[in-house]
Amino acid sequence: MAPKTWKQTSEEERRHIINLYLQGKSYRVIAEQTGRCPGTCVNVVRDYERNRAVKTERKRSLRPRKVTQTVLQFIEYQKWKKPSIFCREIRQKLLDEHVCTVNNVPSVKRISHVLKYELNFSHKKLTVMPAETLRPGHEQRVDAFLATLLNYNYTQIHFFDEASIIATSGNRSYGHAHKSKRAIEVQQYASSVTLTVNVCCDFFGINHFNILNGASNALEMVEFFNEALVEKNEIGNPMFNRGDVIIMDNCGFHHQRQGERLLKELLANRGVDLVFQPPYSPEFNVTECVFGLMRQRLQRNEKFVSQFPELAIVNALDYSVFKRAMPSFFRRCGYK
Known part of the structure; x- marks a missing residue:
C-alpha cells in the first residue's frame, strides 16, 4: 500500500479558509468549498488566531434566538x-x-x-391524581377520616374491597414486540369469564374472601359479611370482635339504600363499626395492596388461570403469604 502524500496548504488557500470562517461558515462547509479536510480547516484558523494574537469573530446569524x-x-x-x-x-x-x-x-x-x-425533564410513568381530590372540602374529609381512625388500634381495623379478574387474559398488561411494532396477543374475550373477588383483611392476614361470577352488588356484599362475621382464626377466636371497624370505599352499591342499611344493622349486632374512606382515596385501603400481590401471583401461570380460574385465585390468596406481607401493607398505607 502506497504511503499517503500530504499536500501543503498554500497561502492563498489559507486566506480563503479564513475568509469563509469569518463569514460564519462551518468547518464542514469550508472543507467542501475548499477541497480540504475539516481538520486542516480547524488547524488553519487556530494558527491564524495564535500567530496574530487575535480572536477571529465570526458573523452571528441575524435570526433571533427562538427559545427566549x-x-x-x-x-x-x-x-x-x-x-x-x-x-x-x-x-x-x-x-x-x-x-x-x-x-x-x-x-x-x-x-x-x-x-x-x-430544563432537565425526563420521560417517566405518570402518577395520576384525581381532580376531585382538589375540590374544596376534600382535605376536611380526609382529616375527619383520620381522626375517626384514632379511636381504633391498628389491630382492630379491617378493610374490604372488590376486584375483577379476567380469566382468559392472564391479567397481563405488558408484552414485547419489535421496535415501532405493536404488541398484539390473541385472547379469548367474553364477559362470562370475568370474576369478582371480594376480600376482607386485617393486620394479621385475610379474614375472608369469596369469588363471584360476574359483577357484585349490594346483596352480594351483605351476604359476604354474613359469612365473614362467623369466621374464626387459626386458634379458634372470632375474626371480628366488638369494637372493631370495617373500612370500605364509596362504590355505588356500597351506598345503595337497602344494602347499606342492612349491612350497618348486621355489623351493629356484632359491635362492629362501618367507616367509609374519603372519596377518590384508594391509598387508604390496604386491600388495594392485597389485590396487587394477588395479580402478580396470577400472572405467573396464565394457563392455570384460564383453565381453573377459581382455583388459581384461591392459590394466589394463600393465607401464609399474606400473613407475612400484611404488616408491610399497613406501613405502606400509613396505619403503622
Missing part, C-alpha cells in the same frame, strides 16, 4: 401543569396564546431538546 427566557418559562409551566402534554401541543399553545409568532415559534424538535437538555 419567556418561551422557556412557558414550556416549563405547561409541562408542570400537565406532564403528559405533547411537544406539538406546546408549540400550538405558544401560537394560540401569542407568546410566539409563526416566524419565531420553535419547532417540535427544538421544544423536545429544551425539555431534555435545558
Whole structure:
C-alpha cells in the first residue's frame, strides 16, 4: 500500500479558509468549498488566531434566538401543569396564546431538546391524581377520616374491597414486540369469564374472601359479611370482635339504600363499626395492596388461570403469604 502524500496548504488557500470562517461558515462547509479536510480547516484558523494574537469573530446569524427566557418559562409551566402534554401541543399553545409568532415559534424538535437538555425533564410513568381530590372540602374529609381512625388500634381495623379478574387474559398488561411494532396477543374475550373477588383483611392476614361470577352488588356484599362475621382464626377466636371497624370505599352499591342499611344493622349486632374512606382515596385501603400481590401471583401461570380460574385465585390468596406481607401493607398505607 502506497504511503499517503500530504499536500501543503498554500497561502492563498489559507486566506480563503479564513475568509469563509469569518463569514460564519462551518468547518464542514469550508472543507467542501475548499477541497480540504475539516481538520486542516480547524488547524488553519487556530494558527491564524495564535500567530496574530487575535480572536477571529465570526458573523452571528441575524435570526433571533427562538427559545427566549419567556418561551422557556412557558414550556416549563405547561409541562408542570400537565406532564403528559405533547411537544406539538406546546408549540400550538405558544401560537394560540401569542407568546410566539409563526416566524419565531420553535419547532417540535427544538421544544423536545429544551425539555431534555435545558430544563432537565425526563420521560417517566405518570402518577395520576384525581381532580376531585382538589375540590374544596376534600382535605376536611380526609382529616375527619383520620381522626375517626384514632379511636381504633391498628389491630382492630379491617378493610374490604372488590376486584375483577379476567380469566382468559392472564391479567397481563405488558408484552414485547419489535421496535415501532405493536404488541398484539390473541385472547379469548367474553364477559362470562370475568370474576369478582371480594376480600376482607386485617393486620394479621385475610379474614375472608369469596369469588363471584360476574359483577357484585349490594346483596352480594351483605351476604359476604354474613359469612365473614362467623369466621374464626387459626386458634379458634372470632375474626371480628366488638369494637372493631370495617373500612370500605364509596362504590355505588356500597351506598345503595337497602344494602347499606342492612349491612350497618348486621355489623351493629356484632359491635362492629362501618367507616367509609374519603372519596377518590384508594391509598387508604390496604386491600388495594392485597389485590396487587394477588395479580402478580396470577400472572405467573396464565394457563392455570384460564383453565381453573377459581382455583388459581384461591392459590394466589394463600393465607401464609399474606400473613407475612400484611404488616408491610399497613406501613405502606400509613396505619403503622
